[in-house]
Amino acid sequence: MGAAWALFAAVFLACVVEAVEATTIVLAAGTARDWRSATSGLTAALAALAVIVAVLGPAVSAIPLHALRLVVGALLLIFGLQWLRKAILRASGHKALHDEDSIYREQVESAAAQPASGTGLVPDWFAFTLAFKGVLLEGLEVVFIVLTFGANQHDVGLAAIAGICAAVVVAAAGLAVRKPLARVPENTMKFIVGIMLTAFGTFWGAEGAGASWPGSDAALLVLIPAIALFAVALVAVLRRLPGGLAAARQAGRGAGAGSPAGVDAAAGGRG
Amino acid sequence: MARWLRSALAVSYDFVVGDDWVVAAGVVAGLAATWALSRASVAAWWLLPVLLAVLIPVSLRRAVRRH
Numbered sequence: 001m002g003a004a005w006a007l008f009a010a011v012f013l014a015c016v017v018e019a020v021e022a023t024t025i026v027l028a029a030g031t032a033r034d035w036r037s038a039t040s041g042l043t044a045a046l047a048a049l050a051v052i053v054a055v056l057g058p059a060v061s062a063i064p065l066h067a068l069r070l071v072v073g074a075l076l077l078i079f080g081l082q083w084l085r086k087a088i089l090r091a092s093g094h095k096a097l098h099d100e101d102s103i104y105r106e107q108v109e110s111a112a113a114q115p116a117s118g119t120g121l122v123p124d125w126f127a128f129t130l131a132f133k134g135v136l137l138e139g140l141e142v143v144f145i146v147l148t149f150g151a152n153q154h155d156v157g158l159a160a161i162a163g164i165c166a167a168v169v170v171a172a173a174g175l176a177v178r179k180p181l182a183r184v185p186e187n188t189m190k191f192i193v194g195i196m197l198t199a200f201g202t203f204w205g206a207e208g209a210g211a212s213w214p215g216s217d218a219a220l221l222v223l224i225p226a227i228a229l230f231a232v233a234l235v236a237v238l239r240r241l242p243g244g245l246a247a248a249r250q251a252g253r254g255a256g257a258g259s260p261a262g263v264d265a266a267a268g269g270r271g
Numbered sequence: 272m273a274r275w276l277r278s279a280l281a282v283s284y285d286f287v288v289g290d291d292w293v294v295a296a297g298v299v300a301g302l303a304a305t306w307a308l309s310r311a312s313v314a315a316w317w318l319l320p321v322l323l324a325v326l327i328p329v330s331l332r333r334a335v336r337r338h
Contacts, residue, residue, distance in 0.1 A: 077298045078288070078289065078298050082289040084327065085290070085330050085334065086290075095334075202320060205298070208302075209302045209309060211318075223320070227323070231327075238335065
């Protein structure tokens with residue numbers, strides 16, 4: 001039961017992060033260019049994803065479980081460590097926070113600069129292509145997460161429900177506000193997803209390589225909090241290093257000029 | 272064709288290996304060592320967690336130094 005919740009939470013959070021990025025791109029294409037073309041791009045990408053799922057789904061479940069766990073475990077562990085590494089650097093002030101607002105502004109500015117051309121259902125091919133590419137690429141990541149997590153835990157249904165819930169929640173929120181989802185704590189979620197991917201990657205990678213975990217699936221319930229605690233401890237250590245948040249605050253206080261530019265935003269920002 | 276192949280390889284390298292090749296190399300080495308221990312009938316589940324405890328700080332140190 002605990003492992004099922006961990007699976008649902010990992011897939012849901014990872015898919016929310018991807019869905020926020022796709023929504024930002026579609027909103028930028030619709031707002032800056034043409035809503036009808038952006039919606040057509042979104043629909044075409046969802047249709048392409050449905051075809052990919054129909055082809056890939058049975059193929060993934062036909063791969064022997066040990067080989068699947070080894071390959072997927074290795075990939076998840078590498079991806080998870082990349083996410084976690086960036087999240088720790090962001091949380092400690094050594095890297096700028098991921099800012100959906102500024103990404104949206106950049107997308108809108110770049111989209112508005114392009115000339116328009118098109119007909120019928122797609123009055124603007126640029127908006128169509130922007131929405132199509134964004135949804136297809138982020139959607140492929142969602143498909144990869146759902147299929148691999150689901151196949152490894154023998155519960156593709158639960159993983160699919162988690163992925164669909166994430167996409168529906170984010171799309172509904174995006175439609176409601178018609179603005180980038182700036183209030184979604186994306187950096188915090190990326191931190192949690194990095195921990196989850198690292199934990200699942202470690203678990204499946206070791207099993208795929210022939211190791212047996214004490215307590216079987218229950219080992220995940222120890223691995224996840226252990227990696228989380230380790231990551232939080234590393235954030236605390238890095239904050240004290242030169243260039244970190246705590247060091248920057250101290251330097252600011254010492255100079256009597258308050259907080260340095262950007263540090264307060266990072267400290268109180270989304271993540 | 273050669274240019275397309277080069278850019279496809281670059282994208283794949285970026286996607287799989289990412290910012291720090293040490294992480295990817297460490298994971299592959301850790302999995303190989305886990306496999307070797309398991310083949311020798313030695314308990315190997317502890318190896319990847321121990322590897323993470325070393326690999327994450329090393330990679331963070333490299334990133335902080337680079338910035």
